[in-house]
Amino acid sequence: MTRIIMHGCNGHMGQVITELCAKDEEVEIVAGVDVSDHIQNTYPVYKSIAECDVDADVVIDFAVVQAIDGLLDTCVSRQIPVIVCTTGLSDAQNDKVKEVAKKVAVLKSANMSLGINTLMELLKQAAAVLGAAGFDCEIVERHHNQKLDAPSGTALALADSVNEGLLERYEYKFDRSKERKKRDKKEIGISAVRAGNIVGQHEVLFAGPDEVIEFHHTAYSKGVFAKGAIEAAKYLKGKDAGLYDMSDVIKNK
Known part of the structure; x- marks a missing residue:
């Protein structure tokens, strides 16, 4: 079982992943992170990743660029692998992703399909x-x-x-x-x-x-990206520090 923290759980992609995970016996969302609380989920939801103290194997990130720095810092301090799906990162943030990957497993891809x-x-x-x-x-x-x-x-x-x-x-x-x-x-x-x-x-x-x-x-729907993110989470669980992408997931199939 792969335990997931869903970063950006109440956004559109976060909810698609939540629905798919509920039907997948190999994964479980144990906590979510979102500044919005307009949706009731079956797991606890925290305002920020720093507040979330739930044990997990991996974080799936589909949030906003403003939250990426705090997410990366927390994943390093807690040694939780992270899948960065948020797009539009600045050059400085992309550089930080590469630096963080030297300390914890990070998977980032231009498209999760x-x-x-x-x-x-x-x-x-x-x-x-x-x-x-x-x-x-x-x-x-x-x-x-x-x-x-x-x-x-x-x-x-x-x-x-x-x-x-x-x-x-x-x-x-x-x-x-x-x-x-x-x-x-x-x-x-x-x-x-x-x-x-x-x-x-x-x-x-x-x-x-x-x-x-x-x-x-x-x-035909954003579900293809959600399915890819879930498969990436299964793959990244327990991986050593390094920068991974979806080609690694494909090769593991």
């Missing part, structure tokens, strides 16, 4: 073959109209995976509207669509002479 992380591994293999054959690579990502950042962190992570498989690093091209010239062979185009309530769609296209290979991933 098991499918996306499997796709990243496939893209490395595809790029090694198709890149060498001169195929162009383009990425199109689609999200809801409330998403603030573009391109998505996942799109950039997919591009990084492609680059890992190539013999040399390609540059990322986000906007071709301001220049009139042929496509550079050593670039990866990344386009962003913001419309409706699309949870998340990512398409990676390799186009070569007379043939096109496409990889698609569609998230």
Whole structure:
């Protein structure tokens, strides 16, 4: 049994994870942390991680960036592994994550979906073959109209995976509207669509002479990210200090 502290338990993702954990016999949420108390949970909820004195094997973080520093400090002092799912961290906070990982197990990934992380591994293999054959690579990502950042962190992570498989690093091209010239062979185009309530769609296209290979991933609900976080919690339990990501979880399957 993996005992979890849910950091940000009363947010949307916190509640999705709470529901999934209730159906999973291998995990149990033993405590939650949230400044909001508008939801009644089956476990005790604390205003801050520093106030939470419940023993646990791992913390899942889906809170806000303002709470990340206190969370990391507490996880170090109590030696509790932590899964950082909160996005939008500053450069200083990302640096702190790396420093904290020298003292306690930390898992951080651009996307918690098991499918996306499997796709990243496939893209490395595809790029090694198709890149060498001169195929162009383009990425199109689609999200809801409330998403603030573009391109998505996942799109950039997919591009990084492609680059890992190539013999040399390609540059990322986000906007071709301001220049009139042929496509550079050593670039990866990344386009962003913001419309409706699309949870998340990512398409990676390799186009070569007379043939096109496409990889698609569609998230129909945020449950895919919650499921990935729970699998990550099972994986991270008892791990030594270090910086882990979802590729480690995938390889352990």
